[in-house]
């Protein structure tokens with residue numbers, strides 16, 4: 001595993017640093033990413049605790065309930081033992097319910113929309129790049145469109161301010177793509193033909209104060225240049241973002 005980690009991270013320059021303290025997730029740059037990180041941590045703690053209990057029970061049975069060599073008869077049989085059957089039906093049900101509760105609670109929060117974001121971004125996916133159209137303060141900027149590239153820094157760049165809410169509206173011109181910025185700890189399929197009023201096209205984030213340039217990619221095998229469908233998200237201060245808007249010409253379509 002160590003070898004795999006070392007070699008797998010060596011071949012790409014855009015793989016975020018995965019840290020054991022975050023359970024190998026990249027450092028998130030959205031408020032919603034924090035929810036995913038705690039769900040991930042909690043799920044691992046629950047899974048490891050379950051694993052520990054099961055391993056202890058197996059060891060206990062293996063060590064203290066071995067077949068005695070001298071005796072050939074069967075040990076006491078516990079078939080149709082109602083309390084035990086209820087127990088091993090109820091415990092897994094409770095465990096699954098706990099997982100379900102936290103997953104449902106967090107998925108609901110992750111897909112929640114305020115309806116009045118600071119910035120709106122229309123994301124159009126196509127074979128094999130992206131077109132970003134940003135609307136802020138009533139002004140729609142000219143779209144930023146890219147081409148297939150092998151370095152995400154040469155792909156289309158989406159500039160966003162820190163500490164702001166951003167609504168994404170995803171659409172595809174051709175096949176199914178998937179919009180993924182690893183540091184969002186979130187990705188969503190971009191499916192062609194979904195009506196504009198369908199909430200499944202949209203999601204909202206609140207950016208954290210973590211300026212920088214982050215790699216984004218298509219996470220759904222969508223054709224020959226799928227792996228070159230790279231882009232970047234640049235998080236900048238509000239002041240820098242206002243300068244950026246001022247230098248961009250307004251889009252002609254709106």
Ligand SMILES: [Cu+2]
Pocket residue numbers: 125128176177178218219220221222226229
């Ligand atoms: Cu794609």
